[in-house]
Amino acid sequence: MEMKSMLNTALNYVVKDLSVSTNGLVLPSSDKTNPTKGIGYKWIHENNESELITAFGVYNSFQEPVPEDGCGNFDQLLDKYFKSISHCSLNDNCPGYMAWIPSGAMYASCVADFISSCSNRFVSAFMNAPSLQAIEDVVIRWFLSMIGMSDLNNAGGILTGGGSMANFQAIHAARCHCYASVCFFSITFPRGRSFAKSDWECIRIPKKKENFLLFPFFFYLKKPEDILKLTVYVSEQSHYCIDQGIQMCGIPQSNVRYIPTHSDFTIKAEIMEQRIQEDLTQGLIPMMVVAVGGTTNTGSVDDIDKVCEIGDKYGVWKHVDGAYGGFFALTKRGSKLLKGIERADSVVLDPHKSFFLPYGTGCLLVRDKSTLLKANKATGAYMHEPYALDGIPNDLSDMGPELSRRFRGLGVWLPIKMYGIEVFRKELELKLDLTQYAVQQIAAIPYMRIMTQPKLTIFAFRLEYDQVNDETKDQMNKDLLDNINKRGNIVLSAIRSCAKSESNEKGKGVDVFCLRMVILSQRTQIEQLRQAIEDIKEATQEVMQAHC
Ligand SMILES: Cc1ncc(COP(=O)(O)O)c(C=O)c1O
Structure with missing residues (x-):
């Protein structure tokens, strides 16, 4: 009672x-x-x-x-x-929340979380809860199929606490894969490349063998200090959790290559390749290339196919951070943008972002689940012996660093079973449409400039009244943001440095203050967008009157 x-x-x-x-x-x-x-x-x-x-x-x-x-x-x-x-x-639950990437807190999933907390089962060992593990595994398989990773026998993954943890676990898997203590290879070298000592130290098995000359079998022992030689290639627009993951994996921060981006904030893949070549000649060991499938700042989507092509060419682990944008693969427009995602060795999705679930559920998918198993291999005296039958699923605790944890699968499985995937697809399509609507409406307001055209559902804009100096322009935009937010109907965020142009020296972009709109909550519908446009129009008029 x-x-x-x-x-x-x-x-x-x-x-x-x-x-x-x-x-x-x-x-x-x-x-x-x-x-x-x-x-x-x-x-x-x-x-x-x-x-x-x-x-x-x-x-x-x-x-x-x-x-x-x-x-x-x-x-x-x-x-x-x-x-x-x-x-x-x-x-964050407010339908007018358009400031940062929201978590939708879909009610069915919240109730599922409540149930899984109350029933409180230990899901990390297969024999403790085979049916619950089946739910987590089936959800992973659904996600794999959504991004087109079709080799379901070898592919796998794990639900995590969020996108940062999933990215960290991917970097850890990549490092372990790259840094296997003994490598047994047939040595391969790109045609026409000179034979340098550094080549010996960073041998990879390229995917396209026809481009390479094959050499006989060879043993190569990596030394402990080689960890200092591992290098990672990421867009300068990547989320900072990638840096955190790299730090947690003991890879020097100075070995991260921040690759500049085009004017649309997508990675300059040709520069990524140049950096890999430079590092190889320096005797460094390229470990991982990262493509972002929807950047946090502006929603730009890197050319994933191209990044994967480069990864394959140099035998480097290919990772896609799709924490914000990955689920747009469910839509026609999104799947075009995310072309090539299925080629990655690892992909991060964040169900608590573009799958509308409450905070606390991220996801790491890998093309070869043995990479996760190897990266997390450990046991304790009180744990069970290896399962004696072939084909028994691995314990969830073997796939990541968490042992006791919440049963995350129910919060994903229940809403998908209840609504069907079409509902999620339509909701994502709607968010793409609403974003286009918002951009058109805002662009039509006098003196308003769209600073980053949205590929998905994030964009930046700014009031550009040319009769005032740069400082006043910035102040006008700060005032505009406060004026909009204080009305209490919607909330927007700010972003700096998004007026990047290719001619910009150092690729750092002009440091201007912009307003940023993120349209992702399932509660955000056309009424909120209409209200948003009204508020932005009125606030613009007030700011113009105050300053001009
Ligand atoms: C592209 C991207 N990666 C990673 C993250 C971190 O995800 P989480 O907040 O779930 O840890 C974010 C968060 O916004 C993101 O946008």
Whole structure:
């Protein structure tokens, strides 16, 4: 009875919260009379001191010693949580949330998470929960088929806590694959290349043997210090979790090659190849090329096919970070953009982004699951013996660094089974359409310039009134962002350095302040976009009047 009453109480709060959420955004405010009234986003992009002090005051108000006795009042605690704890934060569930890449928190998946927490099964060992593992495995197979990795006997993957963890695990697998202590190769060299010592140290088996001369069998022992020679090639637009993953894998940061991008923010693949060649002649060991399938900054999609071609040519691990954009492979437009994704050795998808699920579910897919098994090989005295039958699935704990963990599969499996994949596909198509609509409408506002044309559902724009100097222009755009956000209907974010042009020296881009719009939540529909356009138009007029 207590269980049911707790659940009913919680449900009432959740339903109320979700319906109130549609009315606006609530942020900490310096308004002393109403510190939880939303006021916009000054405190993030400007590091505004008074807003920071307010936010810190809110934070400090919750510090207290560990209570010896509980209050015993569930309702009272939930009341506190919903009225003054969760309330005092940016609401990612709000349909007007277009600031950063949101997690959709699809309700069916939230309920599935609740069920998996309550039933609380240990899913990491096959024999403990074969049916639950089957659910996780089948979800992985569905995802593999969505991106066209069709060799389901060899391919595999693992659900992770998010995109950062999935990228880290991919880098770890790539490093282990590259850094096998003893390599047994038939040595191969690109036709016409000179025979340098560095070539011996970075032998790979190229995929296209016809381009190579084959040499006899050869043993090669990598030395421990060779880890310092491993190099990684990523777009300068890649997400910073790639850097974190590289650091966690013990690869020197100085061995990361940030490859410049074209004016549309896609990687300059020919420069990536040049850098690989330079590193080879320096005796370094190219370990991994990374293509981004939807960058966080502007949603640009690298030429994945080209990056994979280069990876194959040099026998380097090919990785695609599709944390934001990967699921667009479900759509016609997206699958064209993501062409070649199926060639990668590893792909990151983030169901808690473009698959609309609540935070806490990422995914790593690999073309050859033995790479994950080798990279995570370890056991303990209390663990079971290897399974004595061929064909028994590997324990989930053998595929990644987590042992005890939440049963993530249910939160993915249940909504897919309930709605079918077509619903997800249509929702993603709609987000692409809404983005085009928003771009057209914003571009039609006088003095407004679209700074990055969207490939998927992220773009940047800016007010470009040429009669004022650059500093005033920046200030006008900051004011515009605050003016839009403080209306409380939508929330946008800011981005700098996106006015990149190919002629730009050093490829760093012009440092201008732009507004950034991300249209991805399943709650964001045409009404919110119409409201957004109204708000942007009105705010633009007000800012123009104030400055001109
Ligand atoms: C392209 C890309 N990769 C990785 C990540 C990190 O994912 P997560 O926030 O799930 O750790 C993000 C987050 O926005 C992203 O956009």
